[in-house]
Amino acid sequence: MSRKVIEIAAAALVIGLCAAGALMIGAKAATPAEDDAAIAKSLATMLRAGRTVISRNQDKINDPKLGDKGLDGKTVLADAVKIYKDTTGVDPASIDANSRHGKLIRMEMESIAEVLDGTQQTINRQGVGFKGFIPAVFGRQVSEAFGRRATGLAEMKVTAPPKLVRNPRARADDWESAVIKDKLMLASWNKDAVFSEVAKSKGKDAYRTAMPEYYAQSCLTCHGAPAGEIDITGYPKEGAQVGDLGAVISITLYK
Ligand code: HEC
Known part of the structure; x- marks a missing residue:
């Protein structure tokens, strides 16, 4: 590299650093959109934490010999909160209960407890192995319970690309379908990135976020090959294959 080129590169680097610095300063000022982004991420983190608890206990839930699984609402919620804390470094109980974030995260936590309490008969039934209570069902039921609590404020859904959707209640709406097709399915899409924008939902303006998730090996016992073979459910x-876009957590925060 000639000296001149190095100088230009150095100048470009400085400009780049300044731009990054300006962005970081911008990020500190809590503009409403950033607040929304943080809330959406937090709600998704809690949902994932809950799913992880169900997943870790799947063998126990599926055990035909065991009656009471000890997985009531309170217990599962406490485990989910622990995972949320480990992931974020924040105790959800410390989020101001009067703030929008505080209200929504509490509604979600109540929904987790409600779903588990409502499924006790199913998961504690002796003599039955696979009971159909899996992370996806938990996630849908929590999303639905949350939607009832947060009517007019927020919505949550775990959806997927149209050809993968099993339960019609998880079907993507127009915005979700378009985002999946035009953004998340692009070969150039950064797999770690979420897509957010202000868009309409049910005719109202909302801050909408779509968070992609990709199939892991563990998903393929049900979603994998050979296509068409009936799975345990x-x-x-x-x-599907490992790494394919398999799920989209969609969070809607109404303006
Ligand atoms: C034991 C089989 C099984 C495994 C393993 C499994 N799923 Fe599913 N998945 C299902 C069933 C059944 C449904 C429909 C649940 C319902 O009724 O809402 C579903 C639903 C979903 C949905 C919601 C949209 C829809 O199709 O209704 C997504 C997203 C999803 N699965 C992704 C995954 C991912 C990602 C993994 C791995 C981390 C995974 N699944 C593992 C059986 C499975």
Whole structure:
């Protein structure tokens, strides 16, 4: 590299650093959109924490010999909160209960407890192995319970690309479908990135976020190959592969 080129590169680096600095300063001022982004991320983190608890206890839930699984609402919520804390460094109980974030995260936590309390008969039934209570079902039921609590304020859904959707209640709406097709499915999409924008939902302006998730090996016993073979849940497998876009957590925060 000639000296001149090095100088230009150095100048470009300085400009780049300044731009990054300006962005960081900008990020510190809590503009409403940043607040929304943080809330959406927090709600998704709690949902994932809950799913992890169900996933870790799946063998126990599926054990036909065991009656009471000890997985009531309170217990599962406490475990989910612990995972949320480990992930974020924040105790959700410390989030101001009067703030929008505080209200929504509490509604979500109540929903987690409600879903588990409502499924006790199913998961504690002796003599039955697979009971159909899996992370996806938990996630849908929590999203639905949350939606009832947060009516007019927020919504949450775990959806997927249209050809993968099993439960019609998880079907993507127009905005979600367009984001999946035009953003998340692009080969150039950064797999760690979420997509957010202010858009309409049910005719109202909302801050909407779509968070992609990709199939892991563990998903493929049900969603993998051979396509069409019936899985343990009674659905035909989709023939998916590790790394395919398999899920989208969609969070809607109404303006
Ligand atoms: C034991 C089989 C099984 C495994 C393993 C499994 N799923 Fe599913 N998945 C299902 C069933 C059944 C549904 C429909 C649940 C319902 O009724 O809402 C579903 C639903 C979903 C949905 C919601 C949209 C829809 O299709 O209704 C997503 C997203 C999803 N699964 C992704 C995943 C991912 C990602 C993994 C791995 C981390 C995974 N699944 C592992 C069986 C499975």
